[in-house]
Amino acid sequence: MVENRPWLTVMSHAVLIAGIAVIAFPLYVTFVASTLTLDQILQVPMPLVPGDRLWENYSRALTAGASGAAAAPVGRMMLNSLVMAVAIALGKIAISLIASFAIVYFRFPLRNFFFWMIFVTLMLPVEVRIIPTYKVVSDLGMLNSYVGLTLPLIASATATFLFRQFFLTIPEELAEASRIDGAGPMRFFLDVVLPLSKTSMAALFVIQFIYGWNQYLWPLLVTTDESMYTVVIGIKRMILGGDALTEWNVVMATAMLALLPPAAVVVLMQKWFVKGLVETEK
């Protein structure tokens, strides 16, 4: 520190603690609500200390879901979310890795054209081409399937950029040495480029896992069958019209279940997460 100002340090801590408390408050209330009975939640104001229904609420949510028209077990939804998140993350990494390898390590006609083609997809987020994309997926018979949920989302300009930037920093001598030793391009890719890319892949995996898990609009359109719902859209379907009709205790348990996996990934893999976040925005 530049100078010693004790009161300023105290204030910094106070501001940070207040900020964290405000930010964590919605999460705390959600957690408390997920441990109460519905009657306890409906009495205004609801208690702010956890109740004793944690086990009942969570097991109800996982095995049966909230009662009502769209009741479906959240356990199945969590599985769908997991499949979607992992497939999108791995798919994006795989196709971006080989595409940027081709763009960096080869000279061929139309190279720049392909590069720009990938680049402009940045400008076409799914939200602006909702209906035509839905039509394409429906024409291909991919509604209510894992392929339909994941394939349209795995093209990624950001991942391709990230790997391209990284490959450009690999010393030329490595490629030279491999060529002198008689290694072909794929041998070089597998034995040199891939091991070097491990950290970039891990960072990207964390970011894309969260991206995949948290998708909302796309699964909302593509899945009509309850057994294919992801947990994020499952919550929305559990909330019925009036406040009193909704089984808030089960909904809140589901909300906790929906946010814990990605939050755990962020907190436990913090180093990769920060690296991925900063690098994908370069």
Place this chain on the structure above:
Amino acid sequence: MEKRVVFRSAWLPYALLVPQIAVTIVFFFWPAAQAFWFSFQLQDAFGISTEFAGLRNFADLLRDEHYLASFKSTAVFSLLVAASGIAISLLLATMADRVLRGALAYKTLLIWPYAVAPAVAGVLWAFLFAPSIGIVTYVIRKAGYNWDWVLQGDQAMLLVVMAATWKQISYNFLFFLAGLQSIPRSLVEAAAIDGAGPSRRFWTIVFPLLSPTTFFLLVVNIVYAFFDTFGVIDSTTQGGPAGATQILVYKVYYDGVKAGDLGGSSAQSVILMLIVIALTVAQFRFIERKVQY
């Protein structure tokens, strides 16, 4: 920058590019082209006959007061989200940059909201502020105010702004913290020796040096508010009451999926694409400047 050492093959690079390019064409270019094409067509209510309508969909949109109102809501919404998100996270990052003890713990406790899905964030906040059972609603009513975002447009806007900002604070915080840590200590120390106090140092040295980060975050936050907040809106207000929170992306979805107006929705898609292109260009222009800086 280009590689000096390259491999030669007549077919391999194309084979490596096939998966990415195929997905791009089938799920990006083809639908975008269709949106473009539909935007010039009129469809009857049953989707049986279509006719070419030229620019009529666009002309109708620009005359439609709901669409213009949606533009206004989007502008208000994205500016509020960007401004409050940037202000709060700059404050937190400046404080976190000062403290030595517990820095990692603070950081960990501030970054997790990034992982919460926008739709789930919406549910959490809607529950806190629920008109009849919300705990915050209870406090507000005790204080003598009338709170019911289901009926009051301004309050609904406030709710979605809070939920959307909450989720974005961690992102802004991490970028501000990185920006603060890259400011040379010698500059700040020199100012301190010359007798500048903490607040003077912040406004004359730190804040100007952070301006590239701030501008970058401004663009990113506006893009976020435009497109990624669909889940927040759909899980809370669903564009209501009376269209008060119907941002552009929500209207594309509502008109196309719920109201079945293919031509009008596609014309809106085309206008949105133009906005994304403008924002992306702004972002890249700025990144070029950042490299010089």
